[in-house]
Amino acid sequence: xxxxxxxxxxxxxxxxxxxxxxxxxxxxxxxxxxxxxxxxxxxxxxxxxxxxxxxxxxxxxxxxxxxxxxxxxxxxxxxxxxxxxxxxxxxxxxxxxxxxxxxxxxxxxxxxxxxxxxxxxxxxxxxxxxxxxxxxxxxxxxxxxxxxxxxxxxxxxxxxxxxxxxxxxxxxxxxxxxxxxxxxxxxxxxxxxxxxxxxxxxxxxxxxxxxxxxxxxxxxxxxxxxxxxxxxxxxxxxxxxxxxxxxxxxxxxxxxxxxxxxxxxxxxxxxxxxxxxxxxxxxxxxxxxxxxxxxxxxxxxxxxxxxxxxxxxxxxxxxxxxxxxxxxxxx
Amino acid sequence: xxxxxxxxxxxxxxxxxxxxxxxxxxxxxxxxxxxxxxxxxxxxxxxxxxxxxxxxxxxxxxxxxxxxxxxxxxxxxxxxxxxxxxxxxxxxxxxxxxxxxxxxxxxxxxxxxxxxxxxxxxxxxxxxxxxxxxxxxxxxxxxxxxxxxxxxxxxxxxxxxxxxxxxxxxxxxxxxxxxxxxxxxxxxxxxxxxxxxxxxxxxxxxxxxxxxxxxxxxxxxxxxxxxxxxxxxxxxxxxxxxxxxxxxxxxxxxxxxxxxxxxxxxxxxxxxxxxxxxxxxxxxxxxxxxxxxxxxxxxxxxxxxxxxxxxxxxxxxxxxxxxxxxxxxxx
Numbered sequence: 001x002x003x004x005x006x007x008x009x010x011x012x013x014x015x016x017x018x019x020x021x022x023x024x025x026x027x028x029x030x031x032x033x034x035x036x037x038x039x040x041x042x043x044x045x046x047x048x049x050x051x052x053x054x055x056x057x058x059x060x061x062x063x064x065x066x067x068x069x070x071x072x073x074x075x076x077x078x079x080x081x082x083x084x085x086x087x088x089x090x091x092x093x094x095x096x097x098x099x100x101x102x103x104x105x106x107x108x109x110x111x112x113x114x115x116x117x118x119x120x121x122x123x124x125x126x127x128x129x130x131x132x133x134x135x136x137x138x139x140x141x142x143x144x145x146x147x148x149x150x151x152x153x154x155x156x157x158x159x160x161x162x163x164x165x166x167x168x169x170x171x172x173x174x175x176x177x178x179x180x181x182x183x184x185x186x187x188x189x190x191x192x193x194x195x196x197x198x199x200x201x202x203x204x205x206x207x208x209x210x211x212x213x214x215x216x217x218x219x220x221x222x223x224x225x226x227x228x229x230x231x232x233x234x235x236x237x238x239x240x241x242x243x244x245x246x247x248x249x250x251x252x253x254x255x256x257x258x259x260x261x262x263x264x265x266x267x268x269x270x271x272x273x274x275x276x277x278x279x280x281x282x283x284x285x286x287x288x289x290x291x292x293x294x295x296x297x298x299x300x301x302x303x304x305x306x307x308x309x310x311x312x313x314x315x316x317x318x319x320x321x322x323x324x325x326x327x328x329x330x331x
Numbered sequence: 332x333x334x335x336x337x338x339x340x341x342x343x344x345x346x347x348x349x350x351x352x353x354x355x356x357x358x359x360x361x362x363x364x365x366x367x368x369x370x371x372x373x374x375x376x377x378x379x380x381x382x383x384x385x386x387x388x389x390x391x392x393x394x395x396x397x398x399x400x401x402x403x404x405x406x407x408x409x410x411x412x413x414x415x416x417x418x419x420x421x422x423x424x425x426x427x428x429x430x431x432x433x434x435x436x437x438x439x440x441x442x443x444x445x446x447x448x449x450x451x452x453x454x455x456x457x458x459x460x461x462x463x464x465x466x467x468x469x470x471x472x473x474x475x476x477x478x479x480x481x482x483x484x485x486x487x488x489x490x491x492x493x494x495x496x497x498x499x500x501x502x503x504x505x506x507x508x509x510x511x512x513x514x515x516x517x518x519x520x521x522x523x524x525x526x527x528x529x530x531x532x533x534x535x536x537x538x539x540x541x542x543x544x545x546x547x548x549x550x551x552x553x554x555x556x557x558x559x560x561x562x563x564x565x566x567x568x569x570x571x572x573x574x575x576x577x578x579x580x581x582x583x584x585x586x587x588x589x590x591x592x593x594x595x596x597x598x599x600x601x602x603x604x605x606x607x608x609x610x611x612x613x614x615x616x617x618x619x620x621x622x623x624x625x626x627x628x629x630x631x632x633x634x635x636x637x638x639x640x641x642x643x644x645x646x647x648x649x650x651x652x653x654x655x656x657x658x659x660x661x662x
Contacts, residue, residue: 249549
C-alpha cells in the first residue's frame with residue numbers, strides 16, 4: 001500500500017453520503033461509487049446528493065464519481081462499503097476485477113441474506129480477504145447529524161489496529177471523534193442486533209407500553225446482546241462502550257429510526273407486508289431478526305426479545321400475545 | 332412483626348401517591364402521612380391527590396390519612412418514606428415516638444444533604460436501624476405511568492431478602508412487576524447518580540449537542556456509575572440490570588424529567604438560580620452532584636461527567652467550555 005492510499009466509498013444512501021463528507025474533511029480525493037448515473041449527474045451539478053442527506057454539501061472537485069463499480073474498485077486501495085446488507089451481494093457480484101489484496105472497511109449494518117454471514121465474515125469466507133485487511137466503521141451515529149456537523153463518535157475496528165488507526169485519522173474532524181477496537185465480529189453483531197431491539201421498542205410503543213417498560217426493554221436488550229455476542233465470538237469486551245450500548249440507544253430511542261418505526265406499525269396492527277409497503281422500504285432489522293434467530297439455534301443464548309420479534313415477523317404470531325409473554329421473561 | 336403487618340407511606344408527592352396506589356391494589360388498609368391537612372381533606376372528598384398524580388383514584392375507605400407523622404409512625408410496622416431527600420431530615424426530626432424496631436423502606440432518590448449520606452446509610456448510622464430492616468424501592472418508574480396503570484418494573488432491595496420479597500408481594504399487580512436484590516447501597520447510589528447524568532444530558536441538549544452525542548454520554552454515564560458505585564460498595568452486580576441502567580435511561584431520555592429540564596435550561600444559558608426560580612422547584616440532581624463530587628474526593632473513581640456538572644452548578648464554570656472539555660474525556 002502506498003503512503004497515500006486511495007480511498008473510495010460504495011453506496012448512495014445517507015450513511016455512504018455521510019462517510020464521503022467525513023473523508024472530504026481530510027482528503028483531496030475520494031472515490032465514490034453510486035449505482036445511479038442520474039444521482040451522479042445531479043451531485044456534479046448541485047453539489048449534494050439528490051436523494052439522501054441533501055444538506056451535506058460537497059466540493060465536487062474532490063469527488064471521483066462513478067457508476068461503474070469496477071472502475072471505483074480498481075481506483076482505490078481502501079474500499080468502504082456502505083450499501084444496505086440486503087443489496088450488497090448483488091453489487092459485489094458485479095465486481096470482476098481482483099480486489100483480494102485491498103483493504104475493506106464495512107459500514108454496513110446487518111447480515112448478508114444470501115450467506116447468512118455478517119459482512120466481515122462474508123468478505124473473509126466468501127471473498128478470501130484476510131481478517132487483517134477487514135475493518136468495520138460503527139456509530140452511534142445518525143447520518144443526519146453528521147450532515148449538520150453535530151459532534152459524533154465512531155468506533156473503527158480491525159484486527160490490525162494500525163489499519164483501524166489509519167482509518168480513524170481519515171474520518172476524524174472537528175465534529176467526528178474516533179476510537180479503535182479489534183472486536184470487529186462483536187461490533188458487527190451489535191450493529192445488527194440493535195436493529196432488532198429497535199423493532200421491539202417500536203412494537204412495544206405501538207402496543208401502548210410506556211417509557212417505564214421501554215427502559216426495562218433496553219436494559220434487557222443490552223444484556224441479551226451481550227449473551228448473544230459472547231456465544232458467537234467470546235472475547236473480553238465492555239458491552240457498555242459506545243459501539244455496543246451507545247449504538248443500541250441511538251437507534252432504540254430514536255423516533256426517526258426506520259426499524260423502530262416499522263416495529264411501531266406492527267404494534268399498531270399493520271401486517272408485516274402492509275407495514276413494508278407503507279414505508280416503501282425494508283427495515284434492516286427485519287432481515288436481521290431472521291438471521292439472528294437462525295444463528296442462535298446452533299448454539300443458543302437466552303434471547304427472549306429476538307425470539308419475540310421473530311415470532312411476530314416470521315411466524316405470524318399476534319404481537320399483543322407475544323409481548324404479554326415477553327413481559328414475563330424480562331426483568 | 333405480625334402476620335399482617337401494617338404499612339404506611341410518608342409523603343405527598345407523585346411518587347408517594349403512586350406507591351399508595353400500588354399498595355391499595357393488595358391491601359385493605361394503608362396508612363398515609365401527608366404534611367398538608369388541606370391535601371388530606373381534598374383527598375377524602377375527591378378521592379385523588381389535589382397536587383400530584385391527580386388521575387390516580389383511591390378508595391378512600393382504605394386510606395388512614397394523617398397529617399400527624401407520629402400518629403402514622405405509631406400505626407405502621409413497615410414505613411415507606413417517599414419524601415424528597417432535601418426535605419426528609421426535617422420530617423424525620425418531627426418523629427418523637429420510637430421506631431427503631433420498625434422496618435423502613437426508602438423510595439427516596441438522593442442524598443440527605445444534612446448528613447451527606449444515602450437514605451439507607453442515614454437510617455442505619457443516624458437512627459440506629461439495622462440494615463436487615465432497611466429496604467429500597469426503585470424503578471425505572473415514572474409515577475405518571477403508574478397512575479395510568481402502564482406496565483412498570485420495580486426492584487425491591489433489602490439485605491434480608493425475605494423482607495424484600497414481602498414488600499414485592501405488596502406492590503405487585505397487573506401493572507407492576509417486581510424483582511428483589513440485596514444491593515441496597517448500589518441501587519441507592521444508582522438512583523442518585525442517574526439524576527446527575529440526566530442533568531448532564533439536559534445541559535448537552537441545551538448546548539445543541541444531538542442524539543449521537545447523547546448516546547455516547549449515556550454509554551459513558553453507565554460506565555461512570557459502575558466505577559463510582561464500585562468504589563463505595565464493592566460487590567457483584569450487573570450494572571445493566573433495570574434498577575441501574577433502566578433507571579438511568581428512563582430519566583436520561585425523558586423530556587419530562589425535572590433534572591433533564593433543569594440541565595437543559597443551564598445549557599441554554601440560564602444561571603443556576605434563575606433556572607431554579609423558573610422551575611419553582613429544585614431538581615434533586617442539583618444536590619446529588621455536590622454530594623457525589625464530595626464523596627468521590629475521598630476515594631476517587633474517574634468521574635468526568637459528575638465533575639463537569641459540579642463545575643457548572645457549583646463553581647460557576649461556563650457550560651460550553653466545560654462540555655467542550657468533557658467531549659475529550661468521553662469515548
